[in-house]
Amino acid sequence: MHSPLAYLKAGDYLILVSGCLLTVFLALTLWQGGAADKAIIRSGGKIFREVPLSRDQLIAVPGPLGISRISIHNRQARIAADPSPRQYCVRQGWLKQAGEIAVCLPNQVSIELSGGNKRYDSLNY
Amino acid sequence: MAEDHHIARMAALALGLSVLEAAIPSPLPGVKPGLANIVTLIVLARYGWRTAVWVSLLRVLAGGLLFGNFLAPGFFLSLGGALCSLAMLAASQHLPQRWFGPVTHSILAAFAHIAGQLLLVYFWLIPHTGLLYLVPVFAVAALLFGTVNGLIAAHFLSEPDTDLAKAYILKTH
Structure with a gap:
């Protein structure tokens, strides 16, 4: 059994970080609500x-x-x-x-x- | 012929995982791990995109019959999600394998899956902008489950045993 990190390649980290940024962006824009x-x-x-x-x-x-x-x-x-x-x-x-x-x-x-x-x-x- | 049997076996395995996760309670309809996609990812890596399409669509069809929602909204949501994921995988499989592994494909497919389903829900079932409030929740679920499923698929792909069903049974016993 390897550590889960062993399965991640450089590009996987890129996609993972992009996914996090996209999620944060969605939350910020869609949850601010109009005043x-x-x-x-x-x-x-x-x-x-x-x-x-x-x-x-x-x-x-x-x-x-x-x-x-x-x-x-x-x-x-x-x-x-x-x-x-x-x-x-x-x-x-x-x-x-x-x-x-x-x-x-x-x-x-x-x-x-x-x-x-x-x-x-x-x-x- | 041997390939047909193989596709059927993979689809049956995916179907088993769908049934398994149907027993897991979900906080929000549509938020579920999508364990069956682990099979799709492994099939994609080992046998190519066409075989993955067969396995995925057979699983959706048989799942519809098994869960009794064939041609009901739930079935079309599954189908829409699967088609969007497969379209995304068709593109992402061409990413250089040296840098991009199953986790990449899994995350991208999970986002495509939920994007397709939300568009289908918005334009067909609930044309209300209130749906936008749920988008970040689904995005978090896609990111989380996409990553976990990708890691599980990567783990199985690193096993020397090529017979997935056998590997799965060995793991669970």
């Missing part, structure tokens, strides 16, 4: 309001079950209260980065953070 600058609030599928994250505020959004309360604080946004039975969107907590989204399905309210460079105009399934 979010505004929140898009939807109710019943239609845009209810678009608000900048720069100003702290509380917004009440009406839905079929009642009022969802959205809180904007310290450049973050969350659903602070919602009448939905399982409270998934509330438990999701603070949204920080562009592209993050919290959806309260029963009350048809959603909040999405959007950054300066949105990569697509629309998605359909």
